[in-house]
Amino acid sequence: MGIKVGIVGLPNVGKSTLFNALTGAGIAAENYPFTTVEPNIGVAFVPDRRLPVLAEIVGPEDVVPTAVEFVDIAGLVAGASEGEGLGNKFLSHIRETDAIAHVVRCFADDDVAHVEVDVDPLRDIETINTELALADLGSVERAIERAGQKAKSGDKDAQQRLDTLTKLHAHIDAGNPARTLDLSPDEALIARDLFLLTLKPIMYVANVAEDRDQRFVPAVANQAGAERAPLVVISAAVEDEIMALDDADKHEFLAELGETEPGLNRVIRAAYILLGLNTFFTLGPKEVRAWPFRHGATAREAAGSIHTDFERGFIRAEVISYDDFVEHGGEKGAKDAGLWHLEGKDYLVAEGDVIYFRFNL
DSSP: OOOEEEEEOSTTSSHHHHHHHHHOOOOOOOSSTTSOOSOEEEEEEOOOTHHHHHHHHHOOSEEEOOEEEEEEOOOOOTTGGGTGGGHHHHHHHHHTSSEEEEEEEEOOOTTSOOSSSSOOHHHHHHHHHHHHHHHHHHHHHHHHHHHHHHHTTTOHHHHHHHHHHHHHHHHHHTTOOGGGSOOOHHHHHHHHTTTOGGGSOEEEEEEEOTTOOOTTHHHHHHHHHHHTOOEEEEOHHHHHHHHTSOHHHHHHHHHHHTOSSOTHHHHHHHHHHHTTEEEEEEEOSSEEEEEEEETTOBHHHHHHHHOHHHHHTEEEEEEEOHHHHHHTTSHHHHHHTTOOEEEOTTOBOOTTOEEEEEEOO
16 A cells, blocks of 8 residues: 655755654755755654553554655755756655655755745745646556557557547646646556656645745735645654654644644645545454544555455444444443444444454465
């Protein structure tokens, strides 16, 4: 299951600082372009207030949240699609992710170099979006050439592919990301095979100054709204400081800021939702664990999130909703209340389901 989010943006916008705060990786985050060349990969656990509630009822040895992989990708610059700043290499790294977190510089600081003269979030966003679009146009054009040659021989599948590719090219060339084009299921399969950058779901992260001055944020908010993309506003530098504190100092610092949790939690949750993921739980004396599943997944498909053997040997699932489990104090109480039910392989898993899978190897 794809749960990998690429952190993308211009150089020196705070990508590596954000990555460090999210994952605790401790990678270099220096004041010069291309500190990051090879992508860094780290794991961020998805905060879920339901896990400690379930753990209080079950009393397990361990509690395991679900997680999202973040990839810190080197800063792109104008001309990246033509190889500027090792752009082709960096674009290929984005292609391997499932979604994009576009970090936008929303702070003015003379001590942190900017690839341009001044801070202008919309200009910076346009630079990145243009490079992604140009890279996609190149991919589509090459695919059109291949499909066109086959279509000339009367290949009907190749003609259908050519029609879809031509439609895609016109849409992207008009300045629109591929993800905003309405495609039929068959057309969507053709587009998916191209691994287009602008087809990936995107979220914006507005990185503000440590004093949390938000004067540059409205421009990013307008852009995100126009694209129907999530927006999270944080100070990556502050978040990095918070994550370096012990729990007691962390709570005190957050209280001083008037916050109940780190802003990073909002980034992680937004990324999780962006990937189209929901959560179900498995419970036992050894562990209470959260598992990701795609919205609309069946019980059998969700079982595959745990292990492919569970999916292959699926028999049925015992299901209790989270609310019912908590309200009735656990499995026995929910069963006594008639709120435990057996489901087959085609059951559509709901957000927060507590599931016991029965399978046969």
